[in-house]
Amino acid sequence: MVIPCATIIPFHNRLEQVADLLSELLPDTPETAKIILVDDGGDSEAKDDPALHKFRGDGRLVFLRHQLNAGAASARNTGISWCRKNGVDIVILLDSDCLPEPGFIATHLDLHKRLSDIACIGGGIRGVGSGFWSRVDCIMSWFTSVPESRERVVLEPMHIPSTNMSLKLSRVRDEEVFDPRFKTGEELVVLKNLRKSGEKIMFSPIPVVTHRDREGPWAVLRHQFSWALHTYTIRVGRIRDKKWLRLVFALAFLAGLPLFAVYATYLNMKPWVETDLGKLAYSPVVLMIYVFKGVGVILGALNPSLALNPVPSDKEPDQASGL
Numbered sequence: 001m002v003i004p005c006a007t008i009i010p011f012h013n014r015l016e017q018v019a020d021l022l023s024e025l026l027p028d029t030p031e032t033a034k035i036i037l038v039d040d041g042g043d044s045e046a047k048d049d050p051a052l053h054k055f056r057g058d059g060r061l062v063f064l065r066h067q068l069n070a071g072a073a074s075a076r077n078t079g080i081s082w083c084r085k086n087g088v089d090i091v092i093l094l095d096s097d098c099l100p101e102p103g104f105i106a107t108h109l110d111l112h113k114r115l116s117d118i119a120c121i122g123g124g125i126r127g128v129g130s131g132f133w134s135r136v137d138c139i140m141s142w143f144t145s146v147p148e149s150r151e152r153v154v155l156e157p158m159h160i161p162s163t164n165m166s167l168k169l170s171r172v173r174d175e176e177v178f179d180p181r182f183k184t185g186e187e188l189v190v191l192k193n194l195r196k197s198g199e200k201i202m203f204s205p206i207p208v209v210t211h212r213d214r215e216g217p218w219a220v221l222r223h224q225f226s227w228a229l230h231t232y233t234i235r236v237g238r239i240r241d242k243k244w245l246r247l248v249f250a251l252a253f254l255a256g257l258p259l260f261a262v263y264a265t266y267l268n269m270k271p272w273v274e275t276d277l278g279k280l281a282y283s284p285v286v287l288m289i290y291v292f293k294g295v296g297v298i299l300g301a302l303n304p305s306l307a308l309n310p311v312p313s314d315k316e317p318d319q320a321s322g323l
Contacts, residue, residue, distance in 0.1 A: 005090035006034040006083050010075030013042045015051040024099050036062045036079040041069030073178035073186035095163035098209040107207035108166045119171035119199040122160030129213035137213040137220045143268045147208045148275040154201040162187035164209045185230040228296025230307035250301045261290040
């Protein structure tokens with residue numbers, strides 16, 4: 001049987017959230033397609049949890065498990081490895097804290113059929129939450145994936161998130177697609193490698209997923225700071241530079257921090273303002289957060305290990321079965 005596509009969902013605990021996602025996704029999943037659930041070292045066997053009991057016996061579900069928490073990049077690689085072994089070419093990546101709108105899988109398949117020479121496609125992301133800080137989180141997290149914006153080729157320095165991203169594996173050369181060394185930003189490495197290989201990355205405003213955004217100031221700031229830490233190692237592409245080189249970069253970046261904050265704010269706000277001029281009111285807050293993120297960039301340059309997992313994981317999944 002030819003499997004037309006597989007949707008890979010990594011998760012760590014939060015099984016009620018996974019159940020909510022499956023309830024939305026399964027009605028749109030073709031009988032010949034697969035949904036690969038990668039339990040990344042959860043506290044218990046997720047497939048035996050009552051939250052997932054109603055999905056047992058569905059042949060479209062494949063359950064993979066890491067005994068230890070290895071991170072999202074490693075979990076996605078585990079799912080992609082299963083796809084390569086089973087002849088699946090179109091892989092859709094979806095985070096467990098997202099909910100797809102109707103037609104999610106069919107739209108990704110249609111896009112890859114129409115854009116047959118494109119290796120990677122990202123869809124729209126709509127942040128949901130209550131309060132001021134959830135809106136700030138949405139504006140800073142999903143500016144590359146505004147559902148109201150136009151279809152386009154994604155050029156440097158822009159990127160697309162790894163949720164609501166689909167890949168054509170026949171055009172992706174690396175066996176280990178996501179670099180498991182990085183705590184965050186692993187999709188930036190994927191996009192950088194694809195561009196080096198001459199591949200194109202596309203954004204499409206459809207399909208759309210909703211994401212449960214952070215609602216508190218500390219959660220938003222912590223998330224943004226963690227992403228700043230990988231700027232030197234991923235964006236600049238340096239991990240093993242000598243200390244003096246990293247110090248020179250840090251001092252130069254400190255001198256240019258105001259320019260960085262202004263330019264980053266411009267890139268961040270431009271897609272939003274093009275579709276909703278009212279979003280411009282958030283620019284001062286976004287600018288201040290980018291100044292704050294600049295501190296993270298400097299710390300990440302002085303100590304690149306802050307952006308890395310302690311021990312890279314290249315383990316095979318401990319078990320694979322249908323739910």
